[in-house]
Amino acid sequence: MCTSVQPTEWTSDLKNQNFDGIVLVTQSHDTLPSELECLKAPLQDYSSVDSGLGEEVVILKVPGLPGNRLVFASTGPVNRDYDDIRRFSDAAVKGIKRALKAGIKRPLLVCPPHKDYKNSALVAALGALQSLYKPLEVREGNKKLSNYKVCVLGLWAKEEAEGQRLVELADALESGRLACRDIGGSDPERMAAPQVADYVQQLFEGSPVQVQVLSDLAVLEQEYPCLALVNRCASSVPRHQARVIKLQYCGEGPVQKTLMLVGKGITYDTGGADIKAGGVMAGMHRDKCGAAAVAGFFQILAKLKPKHLKVIGAMAMVRNSVGADCYVADELVVSRARRRVRVGNTDAEGRMVMVDLLCEMKEKAVNEVSPELFTIATLTGHAIRAMGPHYSIIMDNGPAHGNNNAAQWQKAGEVLGDVFEVSTIRREDYEFHKGKSEYEDILQCNNLPSSATPRGHQTPAAFLIMASGLDEHGVDSNKPLPYSHIDIAGSSGPFPGVPTGAPVLAMATNYILSNEL
Template sequence: MAPIELPTAVDVQLVKNLSSSLNDYDALVLVATDLNEITPYLDVAVTKHLQSFREVNSSFHDDITVSVHENVPGKRLVFSPTGPVNRDYDDVRRYSDATLAGVKKAIGIGAKAPLVASFGSTRYRQANLVTLLAALEATYVPLQVREEVPDRKTKVNKLGFFTGQASPDNEYDQRLIDYARAVEFGRAVGRDIGGADPERMAPPRVAEYVQELFGKSSGIKVNVIKDKKEFEKNYPLFAAVNRAASVVDRHHGRLIFLEYVGEGEINTTALFVGKGITFDTGGLDIKAGGHMAGMSYDKCGAANVTGFFKVLSELKPKQFKAIGVLAVARNNCGEEGYTGDEVITSRGGVRVRIGNTDAEGRMVMADPLCYIKELAVKEVNPHLFTMATLTGHVIRAYGSNYTAALDNGPARSAEISQKLQAAGDEVGDPFEISTVRREDYAFIADESETADVLQCNNLPSSGTSRGHQFPAAFLARVSGLDKHGLDSAQPLRYTHLDIAGSGGELPQSPTARPIPALCQMFIADRVLH
């Protein structure tokens, strides 16, 4: 087997003056809201050149302008406007959209070392970070292209980055670059695992990738469980989903455990479970009518948990601890498959009646969630999360660009979802907040004497009232987190993140969200200030 082509983040050089020698670059990409705001930073001839375009193009501040000019690097000049940023519905994504389009245009016309100029914003304090993250995103090359088409392994050789905004101190811009590159490392890992096809990232190969990624002096401990008997003993719901695939060695599931412990006295612990369904056929409740295509992206939850740990390995924030479990399995349809009406006892001792084998995501995560709950009671300031492309209903509710955050009682009292939403708004990684209600717990209560909990109804989530809320109740109830609510002597904060909308879909690469928001919430202040 060929060696794994692990991702890299392109080198970024800080440029302090657009009037200095820029011979190391071959394109200038200007990202701005209005030409007038950037003229103090530009060569006079370049300013006049762009002003002449503005005079004849009424859409100048809405469309990308590409031109040739002797006074810019490589003679390639790209003006990529954000458009208005001050309306009620505008947000910092105006900067990321403009930058992504501008850098892609520069690459498309042959640039290999574009210089991106960002001028900040009085309204959006992280506009420069958002701009740089978008520029880095434009340089990503998918894993299977890097491995199978070597001459397309890279899109650019380097980036330059200029900011026209005053910095808090002389070293801040360089720290910002280092931080953005680390976040992009993590996002590239998320895209690699989430976006690779079902064979390239079958469960054993996900484990190989993760072990290679963190195998050296990364600061991340990795442990992999693949024994079927251990699954059945300690993770019985995961084992049920894995049954049909386990008869094929290359599809047999893996539970992958990650741990990071920063230097100093720990003051915060984040614990994650990521859904890693490498391909979802629906199981015996098979996805018919063409709905199976794209289901290789059902592993983006586990992919993005891995990406978050990659950021930790790069930045090594102090006084912070993280524990992660990647629940990696393939939901196959076969004679060994788990079936509707089965009753399975979870790790937490809850008897679960299967209602729909296509609700496998909550199944593979519930026992690992119980496991991290057992750890959390001994950790300092713990925050528990599940991350999954879990329901079509969340897309029906919020559209395709938003992560839904659902808190249990202790997390809601601590306003965890509100803090995530605020962090995400700063970096263009937006959230919508949902609430788990009593109706959701009532929905999952099994009406028989045989089982405690009904796993799911047999309708699509998008056709079920509260179709993305009741799965969060299932996860809390089956893991035993419902015994650590507001009325508990030992409450635990738990937030479920449904990324079915925000995670991305084919043919585009996965978005690797919500890695930027999680980094903004847990890491940024530890390394940027």
């Protein structure tokens, strides 16, 4: 297994012959600073014969530059109401792809400073690294080939300290996204639950992150009955059996904040007895991106080692299989919080595998320093219908709302282009999940897809609060606990395609790099 990031180094010398081509990411050649003056003349000459310079990626022959090649990828306008820092990432992706097509193996990425976007160079570097990702199965499939698409990625910076920090941050953040992509994007056999456990244990071997794997079926049934219900069918196939992967990091110095993360890790979602029909099952190996994001964030913690921060994580790795022993609608199960839950739809399995782990986090949180609880999941199609692709959604309970948690995440997401929309949990969402008869306290779901259900991405947050017992720790409690639910169904990435690694950049910005970026 190889989880190392694309080799990256910095230079201030535009004519450094260690590289064989320059990829320039900026708005216009007219905005280049004096230290990049040598790139301006060839671009001005080109624009005199092609007015479309800023609309398409172009490659120029420029004697004296590394490899005599200059790839220009314009960001386009960045000063309109709807522009944001993602313009730099998008341009870098296009520029690197064009460089690869040209046969450039040692590209030097140049993104000059921008007065309105101080992190533009880092965002461009992350965009380049996203386009250079090689899937885990491809890396493992042919040992004779390199694990990298290029030999080295160069990052230009004017000053040494700036360049070294740029490489350090790009390496750390990309290492988290790489782990997230490996777990989230790999197929349902390569990243079946036992395989995920092995990957995570190898990933954090010798690091500050502690790993514990729970696999015993009796333990899962006792401690996490809702998760065990979903696992019941898959448990008869050893290679598909569930795993609960627990992670912990504790930085140096007195703990000032404790983050408690639960990630949905459905290794494959058939829909269960409420089977996904009509061709909509394809791509359901990506239903583990929430748990993958938890692992990715811990990888960034292991790299950057922030002080005064404690993070506890749980990855719920379960396959929602269909067969003679699968769970079905109408079944009753008593959650860890002693709430009787009636299953309404077996395709609403994500909330089931997370709810008892969230309850366990709640039990621990009352004894932690400044705890904040989270669930992270590719949970609902409604999230995509409501906000469109590319956007994560965050929802606060009362105590988290009082701390402006969702607003802080949204602000942090803007910094590196890992963007969020804020949604709100309302009284109708709690009413939706109240038991409809004397048999059950809580209804898990209705029998429609979330995309066909009003407030289809908000109601699951209410279910998680109710079935985990977090409703006893609201603003009216003597021990209020801040909790936020994050739905990354839209932001986790396209299929077919490569996972984005959302929301690990926003998490790192908010809790590790808030004073730097």
